[in-house]
Amino acid sequence: MGHQWKTKLTPNAETHLDFSRRKGRHHIACPIGQYLFEVLSSTNVDIVDLEKKICTCGVFHTIGLPCSHAMAAITKRNYDEYDFCQPWYLTEKYRDTYEEVVLPTLDRSQWQVPPHSLVYIIIAVHVAN
Template identity: 35%
Template sequence: MVEKAQLLIPYAIGRHEFHVLDGELNGEVDLLNKTCTCGLFQLIGIPCVHALSRSLKRGVTFYFLCSDYHKFETWMSSYTKTIYPCGNAEEWIVPHDIKTMKVRTPAHKYLVGRPKKKQGRPKKNRLPSNGEKLVVECKCITCGGRGHNRATCKVRV
């Protein structure tokens, strides 16, 4: 985003407000309130391309523009107090509609593209490993019986 922000042209409207020409979606940014008309700045709490373009021109570090939720100090302060266990699940007060809700597995998602071929030699054509003896049962073409072939068949046609 920083690389794209360097190519944009910001125009000052006020001390903390400015208009950025993007070509696709122009933005009006207020650095003091941390807002932009594109809405991305307010939505994720990280400066959008429009806000980054002006902060780079003014020499303001964009870490200052990030929401407090993304800062290390906020994360650490959330774990400074005692965290108590939840207790027994039988004692929880859960609404009836949540208790009766059925969670199903997601529908099968078909993958895009051609299916992959199975790798390796098929099991019926494999070679025996050391100490292993493969038993192949023959089928007679003449009578359809198993355990012998056409050459050793006792049935006369």
């Protein structure tokens, strides 16, 4: 499947980037520094740091793809938007990952759990509660 893709990023990542690009056109990016921006949207004011790949909206650094605020800042500086995407979204990386056969996992009922592992599971459940 991945060999048929002609885009730089996987299709889902390209879709996200396109959405962010279109939404970002309606934002105003005000430079604070080389990589720092105050981005005004119709509802919020967000701070984007392109160098750290973060935005106060939380999307940029959480998923590793530019949010609309970051896209507004990237466009303001005429940067390449692909430079701000995490490498695991690259079609090439996807192809490399699945180049070898990936065997499916067994059903949970078929798992062989060593007895000493159960102690850690019991402790983890007890601590979580």
